[in-house]
Amino acid sequence: MMKQWLDIADEIKQIYSGKEFVPLHEPTLGEKESEYVTDCIKSGWVSSVGKYVDQFEKQLAEYVGVKRAVAVVNGTAALHVALKMAGVQPGDEVFMPSLTFVATANAASYLQAVPHFVDVSKETLGLDPYKLEKHILEIGEMKNGELINKNTGRIIRTVVPMHTFGHPVDIDQLLIVCKRYNLALVEDAAESLGSLYKGKHTGSFGVAGAVSFNGNKIITTGGGGAILTNDEELADYAKHITTTAKIPHRWEYNHDELGYNYRMPNLNAALGCAQLEKIEYFVSSKRALVNKYKLIFENFDGVSVFEEGTQVKSNYWLQTLMIDRKNHKLEKVLEVLNAYGIMARPVWTPMHKLSIFENSPQSNLEVTNYLAESLINIPSTPLKGEEE
Template sequence: MNKQWIKFIEDIKGMYGKNFVPLHEPTFNDKEVEYVTDCIKTGWVSSVGSFVTRFEEDLAKFVGVKRAVAVVNGTAALHIALKVAGVEVNDEVLMPSLTFIATANAVSYLQAIPHFVDVERNTLGVDAIALRNYLEEISEVRNSELFNKQTNRRIKALVPMHTFGHPVALDELIKLCEELNLVLVEDAAESLGSYYKGKHTGSFGKVNAMSFNGNKIITTGGGGAVLTNDEKLADYAKHLTTTAKVPHKWDYVHDEIGYNYRMPNINAALGCAQLEKMPSFIRQKRNLTEKYMQIVSKTTGVQLFNEPVDCISNYWLQTLTLDDSHHRDEILAFLNDNGVMSRPIWTPMHKLRMYQNCPKADLSVTEQLNQSIINIPSTPVSEV
């Protein structure tokens, strides 16, 4: 590799003060210890406790929705969000192929069909214009519902994903959903702290999902949440994620097939402490971005991905795009071999064995981005 990439590695190690720099690490301090210790001392460590309620209320307030239902992980949140939004067996669900596998898996859990669409370069999210043109070609409205003319299946929902925390261009997607009677379900797994035109992501869809995995901007260890402004759907999500047990002082009656998706109190305690630090985390993430702009400016053939227009991104994972994708794997090997953990973007869903026969639009941009994107260390630092 050339001297520019050697300097790139030296600058990153110097910034973090480490010889090995991981991709993303959680940041804990005394507040997390205090809240978790409280759980242990009181014995409330499992799926019931005051921290679960507090986390749900604090999260709903932060995002700007009426309700949040805490669950064990982001995939579970997506599963339940899609179910309460009305996705049924054999329905098709539109989503980007350029996403983490949880988006497609959650649809499959409902025995529905992922339907892959392309993304735009400046957001890495669903391209509304390309989607509209594609649906005009392959779909038709029957009795106020959208159907795929090629498969004869109902197209029920659209799941845009805010890639690496960068908001999708939602206005046109919302308009398209309204016109075609599609349910909008945001995959906001990566975008806590991100805003589209002043409104928090995860608050636009009928039901939405968020993740608090160990590598997210805040973590509950594992964890996720279903977000909605619909009180009835929130109650239904809560019911389903607590094994569909009918409330009773002592009796065990379950009125439908439910799921043991409850977030334990000890995990929610971590979440409460982490959520209190969000302003600081976002500030540090943005400071990190400014520093990376300086570092990347010294390296030819690569750009740092910046938040889209009219958006505020949490910059969850710092993202490089390469001018020449032929060198991607060489660069990845060099960075990782020299102590700077980095990774490519996910393999597009339509290229995975279990999803390769799913319906799909032209995915040219997806395939190009797949070969040119690299994620680099993104842990917030106190002083950058």
Template sequence: MNEKWREIASEIKAIYGNKDYVALHEPTFNEKEIEYVTDCIKTGWVSSVGKYVNEFEKKLAEYTGVKRAVAVVNGTAALHIALKVAGVKENDEVFMPALTFVATANAASYLNAIPHFVDVSEKTLGLDPVKLKEHIHDIGEFKNGQLINKLTGRIIRAVVPMHTFGHSVDLDPLIDICQQYNLILVEDAAESLGSYYKGKHTGGFGVVSALSFNGNKIMTTGGGGAILTNNEKLADYAKHITTTAKIPHQWEYYHDEIGYNYRMPNINAALGYAQLEKMDDFLASKRQLTKQYHQLLKKINGVKVFKENSFEMSNYWLQAILIDPQKHERDNVLGILNAEGVMARPIWSPLSELAPYMHCPKADLTMTNHLNKIVINIPSTPVKGESYD
């Protein structure tokens, strides 16, 4: 079986032009990025003021189908501010999946709120609405229009589903739960730019949502993120506090509350503006890569490529494979692929097992613990095509 995995590594390298080393995900640039970034440098507008910031926000809102987008320095900052403007307060509990990148929990912690970990679904790899409802039934009490955790006495304020590797959570039942228990829906859409749930772009369902444009995302601004919302008032507030809460004035510096220096620099927005123009190419290439992996990995018994559900269209940001632990040992597979020059990694450690979050409330995490042992990410960079070579 080890030899079979070495063959797979060789064939993955062939997909990527027989490189000596294939990274998990790399950005793809061409002349447009150079043109727009060079324009920033020539004009001197490289920081948080400049035409590309506003234009990128408009183009992003249009692409995702929301009224407003507010560009910030990274996805964690976007989620931090999304939770803040949505109304999450100190000592509130926030439902979130235990199987997600640590930023989901960190963003809540920045507000002195408490992550409350819930299990995920094998169907979506994201927060499981059925398990969430069962957990609420076990620990929740609805009093005076608020959901209270009977075990801690704290208000449970919000639900933060994360669209894992670009695959949408099943949102309709989550929305029903939020309406039933007066919970705020804040989408962690950091990985799902270009993904749709029942024909509507992810990030458009929450009161507010967060995107990431890190260098490894489907499109990048180098570092960066954005807050999405259909609420103009929340968008204005988000823009204000991410610009150090400075009151606009020709020369005076006056700040009316504690703010954050989170605004995206113009030079990063220029990069994003060019990248957004190529999203259709990126998405088509991602889907083609999924088909290639599906054909390739059929050769190994006990391995399957994770594929989108009927209710969604995934951006397939990171390719995920699920291995049968009775037939394959995860760390052995990871060792072979990486030794052969094909970067592969396991899914994140459950947040409930990380030192800063071991004390946090949690539901039964059976599926989280199962998936943690069987999910592997493999190279996912869009294979270059003629339209953006």
């Protein structure tokens, strides 16, 4: 069986022009990025203000189809502020998947809220709205228009779905559950810029959404993130508190509440403007890549390429394999691929298995535990010159 995986490794190297080491994901940068960044440097406005920040926010909002985008220093900061915009208070609980990157749970914790972990769907890899409602019926009760966890006495105000590896969750059903139990929806769309649910961009459905532009994301600003919203008032508030809550004045430094120095530097925004101009190419190239992987694995027993569901369009940020544990030992597969120069990784350790969140409330997490032992990501950098 390991000989088959060595053959697979060779085929992946051929996709990437015979490179000896194929990383999981690396940025695709070119002349336009150099042009914009050089222009930014020449202007002298490289830090917290400048024309590229405003330009990037405008372009991003237009691309996603929301009224406003607020650029910040990273995706975690974006989610932190998005949860604050949704009214999350100290002591509240926040529904979220356990199968996620730690930033989702950290962002809630920054507000002294408590992550409450709910199971995911095998079909989307994201929060399962049916299991969420089943869990609510078991542990929740409505009092004065608020959902209360009967076991802890805490208010549950918010649901945070995460679009895993770029695959949209079942948003429609999730919105129904949110409306029924008076829950605010905040999307962790860190990985799903360019993904659509029924023709509408992820990150645009709830009170706010958060995206990431880390170096391994579909577009990058080096580091960076953004808050997305259709609420102009909330957008103004987000812009205010992410720029240290400073009251505008020509020279005085007055601040009217606890703020955060979460501003995206102009230099990073310049890079983002160039990257955003290429996003359709990046998405199309990644969608072409998944078809190449499907051909490679079509006759490989016990391994399947995870594909998008119906009525959605995934950006396929990270290409994902589902491994049948009866036929393959996950650790051995990872060992062989990485030793042969193919960077592969397992899914994140589920949040409920981390010691820092071991006391957080949780639903039955059967699917989460199964997927954590069944999924691996393989190289996902867009292929130059190849599109869908």
